[in-house]
Amino acid sequence: MQSRRGFLASTAAAAAALTAKPTPAAAAPSASPFPATRPVVISSANGIRGVKVAYDRIVTGADCLDAIIAGVNIQELDAEDQSVGIGGLPNADGVVQLDASCMHGPTKRAGSVGAIEGIATPSLVAKAVMDYTDHIMLVGEGAKRFALEMGFKEQDLLTEKTRQDWLRWKSRLNKDDAWLDHDDDVAIKFTTGTINMNAVDARGDISSVTTTSGMAWKIPGRIGDSPVIGAGQYCDNTVGAAGSTGRGEANIKVCGGFLTVEFMRQGLAPEVAVLKTLERLVAMTEARLLRPDGRPNFDIQFYALAKDGRYAAGTLYAGAQFAVCDERGARLENCVSLYPRPTR
Numbered sequence: 001m002q003s004r005r006g007f008l009a010s011t012a013a014a015a016a017a018l019t020a021k022p023t024p025a026a027a028a029p030s031a032s033p034f035p036a037t038r039p040v041v042i043s044s045a046n047g048i049r050g051v052k053v054a055y056d057r058i059v060t061g062a063d064c065l066d067a068i069i070a071g072v073n074i075q076e077l078d079a080e081d082q083s084v085g086i087g088g089l090p091n092a093d094g095v096v097q098l099d100a101s102c103m104h105g106p107t108k109r110a111g112s113v114g115a116i117e118g119i120a121t122p123s124l125v126a127k128a129v130m131d132y133t134d135h136i137m138l139v140g141e142g143a144k145r146f147a148l149e150m151g152f153k154e155q156d157l158l159t160e161k162t163r164q165d166w167l168r169w170k171s172r173l174n175k176d177d178a179w180l181d182h183d184d185d186v187a188i189k190f191t192t193g194t195i196n197m198n199a200v201d202a203r204g205d206i207s208s209v210t211t212t213s214g215m216a217w218k219i220p221g222r223i224g225d226s227p228v229i230g231a232g233q234y235c236d237n238t239v240g241a242a243g244s245t246g247r248g249e250a251n252i253k254v255c256g257g258f259l260t261v262e263f264m265r266q267g268l269a270p271e272v273a274v275l276k277t278l279e280r281l282v283a284m285t286e287a288r289l290l291r292p293d294g295r296p297n298f299d300i301q302f303y304a305l306a307k308d309g310r311y312a313a314g315t316l317y318a319g320a321q322f323a324v325c326d327e328r329g330a331r332l333e334n335c336v337s338l339y340p341r342p343t344r
Contacts, residue, residue, distance in 0.1 A: 088213025
């Protein structure tokens with residue numbers, strides 16, 4: 001375990017190294033070979049830059065969790081990405097609250113933070129909880145105070161772009177309120193944007209991390225699946241790792257990260273495991289969230305990586321992609337799906 005001083009130094013170095021933005025790779029077909037244990041990094045599609053950073057670090061000997069946290073830090077520190085970190089879409093009060101969790105397969109340890117404010121890299125705070133405390137989850141003001149004591153710097157996460165989006169959302173809340181409505185051509189964003197990343201190295205060691213700004217315009221204090229160990233992500237060094245992006249409330253009820261790993265433990269291939277998790281999620285979806293055809297009126301993705309390097313991602317409705325990096329480079333591949341793309 002590194003010292004607190006070493007942690008702060010490495011954190012600063014990692015953040016400085018993430019200012020460059022590699023060019024995203026082009027989309028690729030989903031077919032891929034599954035050889036024996038080999039370094040592989042997978043993530044949600046917004047991690048296309050991060051999977052390359054993480055993979056390059058893993059093949060040069062970095063710990064797999066350190067590598068993928070460096071990968072998701074890219075999105076956390078990108079003010080143009082409104083789903084995580086700086087510039088993330090705020091809650092109903094206009095405050096950016098962030099969630100993150102991580103698991104380290106070799107040591108069987110985990111860390112998590114929820115509803116933390118003013119800290120741009122909650123994934124690193126989650127790892128600090130794992131490394132330096134006997135706890136797994138810290139939330140709210142306590143999580144922020146811990147981060148500041150660990151040397152993280154407080155900053156305003158609400159960019160002018162996200163503030164304007166929040167004001168537009170607020171102006172349309174109620175036609176009888178005190179806010180003026182404007183019929184402009186700017187769409188009001190609503191996201192459940194998140195980045196999940198999972199990795200296995202050449203030794204077969206596995207780690208996972210998920211970080212998010214959560215549901216846009218959420219009730220202050222809302223926590224989704226991302227900081228919940230076993231839901232937003234889960235890792236078992238003997239089997240594999242899995243994580244999720246999309247509607248967190250739906251995932252929490254099925255413990256989707258854990259369930260996907262358990263399906264792989266039973267011998268199911270990653271693509272079958274994510275589909276079975278999606279089937280369980282649909283079965284647990286309450287009636288108010290179902291369309292007339294009985295299918296959910298939301299979408300969600302699960303990402304699965306087996307210890308031997310096999311991987312897959314699944315989504316309710318066809319059309320989603322996910323990011324992969326291995327010896328063939330970084331690319332986007334197609335998710336398997338339960339249903340065809342719905343007609344609107």
